[in-house]
Each structure stands twice: as structure tokens, then as C-alpha cells.
Amino acid sequence: MTTTSLSAPQQQLLNLFAGLDLPVLAAPMFLVSGPRLLAASCQAGIVGSLPAPNARTVEQLQQWLEQIVGERDAAQQRGEQWAPWMLNMIVHSTYDRFEAELELVRRYQPPIVSTALGSPKRVLDTVHAYGGVVIADVISPALARKAVAAGVDGLVLVCNGAGGHTGNYNPFAFVAEVREFWDGPLGLAGAISNGRDIHAAQVLGCDFSLVGTRLIATHESLVEDAYRDMLVECSLDQVTTTKAVSGVLANWMQPSLDKAGIDPRSETRPSIDFSGDIATANKAWKHVWSAGQGVGQITRTCSVAELVDELHQGYRQSRARAL
Secondary structure, three states, X not given: OOOOOOOHHHHHHHHHHHOOOOOEEEOOOOOOOOHHHHHHHHHHOOEEEEEHHHOOOHHHHHHHHHHHHHHHHHHHHOOOOOOOEEEEEEOOOOOOOHHHHHHHHHHHOOOEEEEEOOOOHHHHHHHHHOOOXXXXXXXXXXXXXXXXXXXXXXXXXXXXXXXXXXXXXXXXHHHHHHOOOOOOOEEEEOOOOOHHHHHHHHHHOOOEEEEOHHHHOEOOOOOOXXXXXXXXXXXXXXXXXXXXXXXOOEEEEHHHHHHHOOOOOOOOOOOOOOOOOOOOOOXXXXXXXXXXXXXXXXXXXXXXXXXXXXXXXXXXXXXXXHO
């Protein structure tokens, strides 16, 4: 590993996760994560998140951010737990709300901003100016190197098995290779489903884990009950990886593909386009439901607090066994 002194924002990010009882970030999930899921996550002691495009309009996003900051301030005044929160932004060149969303970042100052589908460089100066930190989702060592070169504060390695837009690489190999050139904050995403997984990610050399699919089945997510029911019913062998839905490699529950009439083997792929109102436009991904390869561990719906308690108990037990 190349050893370098960490920057102040990198150390800040490490300290943030080290200060949590459970080093977990709730994955920012398209059409799943809303203000209620974010708040419940923060109140349960993990980092809550929100993808900016989940708001139908920039005006709605402003209302959501106002609500989040207001609830956080009220909780802190009451002396209640409220973990830091994160806003996820699309930085792809076709995403035409970027500048308006960046202005809201300046105003509401999320402690963490994550970027997807493009270079984190577009947000670094703005976020660093108010003392926030920036992390980037990457699916390959090459993209990790580019994010590091751009000056990012932390990386999230999206591995094979992640729900939604997924990666190709095994976490053992991916983490090991990235740790050859990056000793800053590192997160792991992809089928993190129980407390043992969270501990295992630390053993591999990661500082925090992202939990996504299991949070979809919580009462606080934005999804309809039929989606939650399918998560409970599906198993690992019913998760299909395909580019046929959005043009980007992603994992979907096969029963939802069947219902939408989408053949995952189709060679006809939609072009990658993040223009317009992607949360409400007639896009193919509105009609199919994503899940990661950890879906088989979902046996019931529950609250975020109940899930975090379960993860924390498993994490403590796994660490105790390792002593």
C-alpha cells in the first residue's frame, strides 16, 4: 500500500465512521430512499442518505432538504441521536438538474456528498468550502484511480452482487487492488446483509459498509408493499444481472422483469440518458424492481430501527468471536 498522510477531509470522514457504533451508510437508492428513510437511519445511528433525483422537481428537493435539516436540528436540541447524513448526486453530463442541485448543496450543506456516474471533481470545491466531504462510487480500479486523482475524500467500491447499478468484481480482489494505491477512507457495497458482513468488510480493509437491499423492505422506504413482498419471496437465484433495463449493468428481481415483459438476454439496450425528470419520466426502470444478491436474507418487513438493531447485534457477535 502506498502510505501517504491523509488530508483533513479524509481524516474527518474516517473519524465520522469510527464514531458510530455500527460503521454503516444507508445506500442511496433510486426511487427507494426518501426523507423518512433518511431520518429513520440517522435516528437509528447509521448514516442516512438521499439520492437527489428521487425528488420529482428541484422545488421538491428543496422542501425535502429543509425537512431533513429541520428534523436533525430538532432532534439535536432534544439531545437525541442523529447520525450524519448524505446527499447523492448524479454528475453525468446528461443530467440537466446538476447546477440547481449544487446550489441546494451550498445552502443546506449535507455533511457528506456522494457522486455517481461521473467525476467527483464537479462538486469538490463547493462541498469543501463549507467543511463537507465527498465520496465517489466506483466499479473498477481504473475508476477508483480517476476519482483519487480528482481529489475525492473517500471511495465506495461497488462490487458484484450490489443492487441497482452493480459492479463486476469480487470484493476480495477489488479491495486488495485498490488498497495498493489508496489508504484513505474506503467503503464496500454489494450484498452487505448482516452484521457478519459488516465485520468482514473491516477485515478486508474497509472502513465502512453500505447496506441497501435490506433497507428497501423497511416500512420507511418509498416503495409499494408489493415490492416489499417480492423481496421477502425472492431468493438469490431470482436476481438477474442485465443492461436491458437502463443501459447500465444492474441487478433486478426476475419476477418483476417477467411482469414488465423485459427479456434480460435482449441485445437491444436503451441509451444511457439522465436528462429530464428521471424519477417520473416513462423510463423502463420505473416498472421493474431492483435487489442485490443478499435478497435471500430478507424474511420479513420491519422498521429501520429493528433492522439496525439486528445488524448491530450480529456485528458485535462476529467481532466477539474473532477475539
